[in-house]
Amino acid sequence: MSPSFTRFSLSVQPEGAFTVLAAARQLAAAGKDVIELEIGDSPYASPEGAVEAGIQAIRDGRTSYGPSVGLSEFRAAVADYVNEEHGFSVEAEHVIAGPGAKTFEQLFCEAFLEADDGVLVFSPHFPTYAANIARRGARMVLSSLRAADAFRPSLDDVRRFLEEDARPKAIFLNSPHNPTGGVATEADLAGLADLVRGRDVAVFSDEPYDCMVWAGRHHSLLAQPGMLEQTVAAYTFSKSFSMSGWRLGYAVSSLENIAVLDLLTNTALSCVPPFTQIAGAAALWHDRAYRDARIQDFQRKVELLVTGLNGVDGITCLMPGGTFYVFPSVAAICNRVGITSHGLAMYLLEGADDQVGVACLGGECFGEAGAGFLRLSCAQPDERLTAAVSFIAEASTRTPRIESYLDAYPEFRSAELYSLD
Ligand SMILES: Cc1ncc(COP(=O)(O)O)c(C=O)c1O
Structure with a gap:
């Protein structure tokens, strides 16, 4: 017999980014072109000074x-x-x-x-x-x-x-x-x-x-x-x-x-x-100069994504004060088609297209206060960010496709309208 688990362990919710990451990687392995904007990880190599010092420390027996x-x-x-x-x-x-x-x-x-x-x-x-x-x-x-x-x-x-x-x-x-x-x-x-x-x-x-x-x-x-x-x-x-x-x-x-x-x-x-x-x-x-160069890259990417998303009908996006995430409101899109923001994120990944998908997170992954928003990280080449924006713009107008996705996943139908504030 398996021993019973604690109430605590049964109540734990994992970090949503890792769950969507696993789904995105599975679709990519099956041949889908997935633009991954779900996980908050840097796409850049670790800095040279750190790598060399780490390897040398292992060789020196600091193990x-x-x-x-x-x-x-x-x-x-x-x-x-x-x-x-x-x-x-x-x-x-x-x-x-x-x-x-x-x-x-x-x-x-x-x-x-x-x-x-x-x-x-x-x-x-x-x-x-x-x-x-x-x-x-x-x-x-x-x-x-x-x-x-x-x-x-x-x-x-x-x-x-x-x-x-x-x-x-x-x-x-x-x-x-x-x-x-x-x-x-x-x-x-x-x-x-x-x-x-x-x-x-x-x-x-x-x-x-x-x-x-x-x-x-x-x-x-x-x-x-x-x-x-x-x-x-x-x-x-x-x-x-x-x-x-x-x-x-x-x-x-x-x-x-x-x-x-x-x-x-x-x-x-x-x-x-x-x-x-x-x-x-x-x-x-x-490695501070390397750090600063990468951070400048991130800032440019954040600006690119925010500008692009603000051009999409139904999306409004504040320029973040910091971080490599953007957090657009998609409440108008969700309200129009009757989908939750988590449902919209899953639709963009799985349902919107057979060949291409965008992986991002519904704001609900960060608590109910995040509902009505998506979180996208900027850790992709610029052209992939631009492609993601075009894809989201196009996919969010494919109403019949959204409807059939909601028929397959009724749990993503929204029960009430999000605030447009
Ligand atoms: C707010 C916040 N806290 C903690 C962490 C965890 O970072 P670390 O990789 O250093 O454990 C993250 C990573 O995404 C984060 O965004």
Whole structure:
């Protein structure tokens, strides 16, 4: 007999991008030309300095266990880097290594949340927040991000949460924001810091897109007075350094918080591979010009996609403040043909054409607040992005084909109209 699974494990929803990625790869293997705009991964090679240092470190035998908190040379390189890039004043001891940024969601929740604690999450939101909060039996309290506010966090909602929730304990902040591309301003962060300062409230500041801000520069909550003690800020090499498969990231916080994250890392992971950290340190020292060139490519692609999508009947798309995602409203198309935005995404992949498909995500993959939108990543050659826009424009007018897709998949019929705001 198979033992029964926990209620938690049965409730976990995977990151939708990986599910659509699997479906897209299956169709591509069967011969379909799929333009893949679903996964938030860089199409570029990892930088040369990192690759060489990583290979050399393996040759040098840096292949044993290392300290759970990370190698001292990696932590020192990160501290110098974030001080220079983000204006922090931290030491190597304020840094902990991790296998990407995602792990820190779980460690943060283990460090700060008890059952039934309230956690404010701005939504749409990165999908794995829900599982990590649920893992601790804590409660997710949602604050909707709105296109009319350029998807910036609402301080009124923060105030209400702190004053009215039975056990307000944590806030998940993500800026630049996946999936909307919204960026919190320095004034937003100062206001947030003023609200939480001195309370028994911890902030998880998820900052994987710190180098992808399209106007001005990135601001972190950590730079606000007193916030080092109350914030765990998570960063990654996955995006701007094109190193997602190396699984390397880090978090920055106070010495007390890092000590607890170190302990939790020890019980869950032992350590991040030393040669990976050596590669990451080399990227920080030697590969910033490469990073910047790739980021300029992303900015051009984002602009190309936004301009193209705004030319499609029924689509309106804000220029994101940051990230390599665009988040167009497709509410008018969905309302016209009676399909959900997730259904529209699946139709574009599977149903619109026998030879060609576009893989992207319905906004619902990021919570109900994302309904009526699509998320497209820009990680494809320019001509493929242009082809995707033409395909979406054409496919969304093929009403009989949409109807027969909905006959085959009635679960994608929308029950009500989306707001056109
Ligand atoms: C908001 C957000 N947090 C965390 C992650 C996880 O990144 P990593 O590859 O560093 O684990 C991503 C990746 O898409 C993300 O968009």
